Amino acid sequence: MTSYTDFTIGAPVADTAAPAGPVEERWERRRFGVKLVNPANKRKMKIIVVGTGLAGGSAAASLAELGYQVSSFCYQDSPRRAHSIAAQGGINAAKNYRNDGDSVHRLFYDTVKGGDFRSRESNVHRLAEISLQIIDQCVAQGVPFAREYGGLLDTRSFGGAQVSRTFYARGQTGQQLLLGAYQALERQIDAGGVMMYPRHEMLDLIVVDGRARGIVARDLVTGETRSHLADAVVLASGGYGNVFYLSTNAKGCNVTASWRAHRRGALFANPCYTQIHPTCIPVSGDHQSKLTLMSESLRNDGRVWVPEQAGDTRPPSDIPESERDYFLERQYPAYGNLVPRDIASRAAKNVCDAGRGVGPTGLGVYLDFAEAINRLGRPAVAAKYGNLFQMYQRITGEDPYVVPMRIFPAVHYTMGGLWVDYDLQSTIPGLFVVGEANFSDHGANRLGASALMQGLADGYFVLPNTIGDYLAGAKLHPVDPGADEVRATEHEVASRIETLLSIDGSRTVDSFHRELGHLMWDQCGMERTDAGLRKALDRVPELRREFWSTVKVPGTGAQLNQSLERAGRVADFLELAELMCLDALHRTESCGGHFRAESQTEDGEAARDDEHFSYAAAWEYTGQGEPPVLHKEDLHFEYVTPSQRSYK
Numbered sequence: 001m002t003s004y005t006d007f008t009i010g011a012p013v014a015d016t017a018a019p020a021g022p023v024e025e026r027w028e029r030r031r032f033g034v035k036l037v038n039p040a041n042k043r044k045m046k047i048i049v050v051g052t053g054l055a056g057g058s059a060a061a062s063l064a065e066l067g068y069q070v071s072s073f074c075y076q077d078s079p080r081r082a083h084s085i086a087a088q089g090g091i092n093a094a095k096n097y098r099n100d101g102d103s104v105h106r107l108f109y110d111t112v113k114g115g116d117f118r119s120r121e122s123n124v125h126r127l128a129e130i131s132l133q134i135i136d137q138c139v140a141q142g143v144p145f146a147r148e149y150g151g152l153l154d155t156r157s158f159g160g161a162q163v164s165r166t167f168y169a170r171g172q173t174g175q176q177l178l179l180g181a182y183q184a185l186e187r188q189i190d191a192g193g194v195m196m197y198p199r200h201e202m203l204d205l206i207v208v209d210g211r212a213r214g215i216v217a218r219d220l221v222t223g224e225t226r227s228h229l230a231d232a233v234v235l236a237s238g239g240y241g242n243v244f245y246l247s248t249n250a251k252g253c254n255v256t257a258s259w260r261a262h263r264r265g266a267l268f269a270n271p272c273y274t275q276i277h278p279t280c281i282p283v284s285g286d287h288q289s290k291l292t293l294m295s296e297s298l299r300n301d302g303r304v305w306v307p308e309q310a311g312d313t314r315p316p317s318d319i320p321e322s323e324r325d326y327f328l329e330r331q332y333p334a335y336g337n338l339v340p341r342d343i344a345s346r347a348a349k350n351v352c353d354a355g356r357g358v359g360p361t362g363l364g365v366y367l368d369f370a371e372a373i374n375r376l377g378r379p380a381v382a383a384k385y386g387n388l389f390q391m392y393q394r395i396t397g398e399d400p401y402v403v404p405m406r407i408f409p410a411v412h413y414t415m416g417g418l419w420v421d422y423d424l425q426s427t428i429p430g431l432f433v434v435g436e437a438n439f440s441d442h443g444a445n446r447l448g449a450s451a452l453m454q455g456l457a458d459g460y461f462v463l464p465n466t467i468g469d470y471l472a473g474a475k476l477h478p479v480d481p482g483a484d485e486v487r488a489t490e491h492e493v494a495s496r497i498e499t500l501l502s503i504d505g506s507r508t509v510d511s512f513h514r515e516l517g518h519l520m521w522d523q524c525g526m527e528r529t530d531a532g533l534r535k536a537l538d539r540v541p542e543l544r545r546e547f548w549s550t551v552k553v554p555g556t557g558a559q560l561n562q563s564l565e566r567a568g569r570v571a572d573f574l575e576l577a578e579l580m581c582l583d584a585l586h587r588t589e590s591c592g593g594h595f596r597a598e599s600q601t602e603d604g605e606a607a608r609d610d611e612h613f614s615y616a617a618a619w620e621y622t623g624q625g626e627p628p629v630l631h632k633e634d635l636h637f638e639y640v641t642p643s644q645r646s647y648k
Contacts, residue, residue: 010629018122018422027126035472042067046230052079055435056236058459061184064193075201080182083250087174088295090166091452093131102163104128114160115443116592117642130457141180158448160340166449171388202257205264208485212431223558232430239414239436243573245517247411248293254569266426267618269439270416272584277412278344282364291410296448299337301372310355335647342445345409368404415442419618423466434458444592497557505550509566529597533585544574589613
């Protein structure tokens, strides 16, 4: 019997869109080399954008400004409800206002190193270049960034960097940036350039003659399912962290749009690369459906510590300085509390595993602001972090001005996603993927404050340049709504919905999701082992079979039915989870957020294997439960030499 682990290795995949030559000239050369679309012709072309977060909102607004007919889809009731609005800490840019040694090259270097040398140099350098334009764009839109005394925009430090390059708006940077993109999007909706479809969920991708030509979407209010056709499709549907059930993502975040495209032929790259954020409010019980992030910016002034002795349950105020272990400062003196997220998360896990964790469950460490309050004064700390402190107090009932916060790592972001080339085009011509939904910029670990940077770079500056090259050369003809490919896709969607509603089993959708999440956290979370991954690969197919035979989805498809929405999303998570575990199993090295217990240095750090694994793993779908095909994209480093990553 063929096992899912019996995957085969197919032909290598290569990014042929990136120009050769000096890395600092590649983006400008690509921009000059793209084919242009006549402005009059743009008005005849239709583009679908799925998702209205920073990447999707900025893309839809920018494409409409250029003259394209844009249809924008989101499953929320408003574009501004996208999960980007929850981002807190800031956005990176190499403006060097602090005159502390920052530059485009240093941001490029820090990002490649922070990703543990598993990202493309071409993409990362472009991201660092565009970071300068992003800040100007957002200021012009009225984004209220914090300013320092002299009037320049203020910055603060984030993990993985020794310069201060993170621009912020208190603890609500994502909200302010998204409102800027939302205003630009609403302007185009009012002008007729964008047709907005709120409360619509993409359930499949329509591929005609090998090209992406539309989507099948369900109106979540009326239950109507129908096709929407276009000349190109842009996915900006975010990450898949909710496969773990508990994460910092909004409850609705899912993988369906990306996974449906994967099943239609788009390669899925590096699915095992999951970012665990070290600064989250610890789990308090089984009643929780999500976790709450505390911004990484808090590590600027908060000091992380645990008691020296295991089992010390005294209140933090009763533990003297001499009996505290500021373990990040001790282990990583060069960066201290501002080490990258994967480093800080594993360090917190290790002290908790040693019995020195704090709080009712022992799964927590202190984030203490006493020293900062004494040094700066409470008003200054409140000016920086007031809304974050307020949020923490409302959730926990504890005042962080008086007692230290308690934090613990949690799933936050996914570096994997659909494979794209330098133009952000997937392996399906005409399907472009932007923001967290693609895999391209962060390698095995995203540095803090880089997600907002990538989303806006892709939407405002990259995609508007590169999508025209495809449209100018594709020679597309209108698709007949009655075409066989369209009807077949509609039928598959309808059949899937009908099947989910007809099972009428005894288990709720959430019970399956919760069990899957616990399994993935235990076996494919902060630390992975060969035995644990094989255990998960045995259990996930069983759980999937149980789902399709015993799940209960009440109601009908011809109405608002949130149980049906969740069922479709969990069904896709049950397929994705298997690929994530296989990707983690085959990569017998540790890098960034992917930590294999069998591959670590003597002092417990990640041990990469550049000789055998310096590639992006791009997986081809061959059928549910069937062994996929692995296509490798070799990574080449000309400007940042891979080395043992050290923050000591």
